[in-house]
Amino acid sequence: MLKDLKVVFMGTPEFSVPILQMLIENTNVLGVVTQPDKVVGRKKEIVFSPIKQLAIENNIPVFQPIKIREDYQSILDLNPDIIITAAYGQIIPKQILDYPKYNCINVHASLLPKLRGGAPIHHAIIDGLDKTGITIMYMDVGMDSGDIIAQEEITILKTDTYQILHDKLSQIGATLLLKTLPSIIEGTNQRIKQDLKEVTFGYNIKREEELLNFEDSKEKIYNQIRGLNPDPGSYFLLDNKIIKVYQSEKIENNNFQDHKNGEIVLVDKKSFSIKTKNGLLKILEIKPEGKNKMPVINYLNGNKNILGKIVNEGVKYEK
Numbered sequence: 001m002l003k004d005l006k007v008v009f010m011g012t013p014e015f016s017v018p019i020l021q022m023l024i025e026n027t028n029v030l031g032v033v034t035q036p037d038k039v040v041g042r043k044k045e046i047v048f049s050p051i052k053q054l055a056i057e058n059n060i061p062v063f064q065p066i067k068i069r070e071d072y073q074s075i076l077d078l079n080p081d082i083i084i085t086a087a088y089g090q091i092i093p094k095q096i097l098d099y100p101k102y103n104c105i106n107v108h109a110s111l112l113p114k115l116r117g118g119a120p121i122h123h124a125i126i127d128g129l130d131k132t133g134i135t136i137m138y139m140d141v142g143m144d145s146g147d148i149i150a151q152e153e154i155t156i157l158k159t160d161t162y163q164i165l166h167d168k169l170s171q172i173g174a175t176l177l178l179k180t181l182p183s184i185i186e187g188t189n190q191r192i193k194q195d196l197k198e199v200t201f202g203y204n205i206k207r208e209e210e211l212l213n214f215e216d217s218k219e220k221i222y223n224q225i226r227g228l229n230p231d232p233g234s235y236f237l238l239d240n241k242i243i244k245v246y247q248s249e250k251i252e253n254n255n256f257q258d259h260k261n262g263e264i265v266l267v268d269k270k271s272f273s274i275k276t277k278n279g280l281l282k283i284l285e286i287k288p289e290g291k292n293k294m295p296v297i298n299y300l301n302g303n304k305n306i307l308g309k310i311v312n313e314g315v316k317y318e319k
Helices: 014-026 050-057 120-126 162-186 218-227 296-302
Strands: 006-011 028-033 038-040 045-047 082-086 104-108 131-138 148-155 234-238 241-251 264-267 272-276 279-288
Touching: 006 014, 014 028, 014 050, 014 082, 014 162, 028 050, 082 162, 104 162, 120 131, 120 162, 120 218, 131 162, 148 162, 218 241, 218 279, 264 279, 279 296
Parallel strands: 006 028, 006 082, 082 104
Antiparallel strands: 038 045, 104 131, 131 148, 234 241, 241 279, 264 272, 272 279
16 A cells, blocks of 8 residues: 555655655655755765765655745646655645645654754753654644644653654654555544643754854753754863763862852863852863864863863853
8 A cells, every 4th residue: 555655755864864764765755855955065065965965876856946935836747646745845835735735744852842843852951851753644724733643742851852852753753654655545543732831942052052152051052962963063162172972971070169150170080070059060172173073082182281271261152
């Protein structure tokens, strides 16, 4: 039954890849819609999205509208039974939403109505949530506001980074979608309205949200580092240079209450520790400005005199 299902898939980043791969193996994927190619670096090299790469490998036509609300007829011309999206990156116009026989379905990386928006995985960790999951939903004209078809919940471990949680949810999304598709086709699936009183948002990360604020608690800073690891990465300023942080550890130590928040109060061979408002945060892996990612032991070999320095000195934090 699924092999005869005519699908158009819309997605862009690595998160979408296992979902498209599952659809290629189990359905008839007529075409793939993804964001336009990026031009990166000084050499201005053209980079395809992960979804475009997979589509090309499987000889599937690729469409890359700059503005899908103005350029969508080629998608409708494929006459799909269903359109499935996962982290596509543009708002889908009503002309597309209303077209397929089995509607437009979205695979979203949160337990809706929690964390609507483009960065739900980042925010699940940054916000210190204990659980998150995948939602399969009908799409409507709002942002992640459609009826819920199915959900699967997982626990967020204290050691999970954005990348680890991303990879778990991507696989769950593919598996749950495969399990859910037959009921969508047969019309036996659930259709649950979202509780508007429970809505929260996980908007795309802004540059100012990447800056660590050592006036915050060590728990909040630790979660921010995990939630932005590896992309886009959190950072602080030391001697007016950006230091991105990828690995840290919370330390129970109240011996430095007379020191300023943001001060480097301990240095050993493999790490340095920064005072927060309720303890210390040990920094273990960083990327200094203009250099590669490295363990702190390598950084300290050339920067021995950092004890007592204040990170983010003079920075005014956004409220």
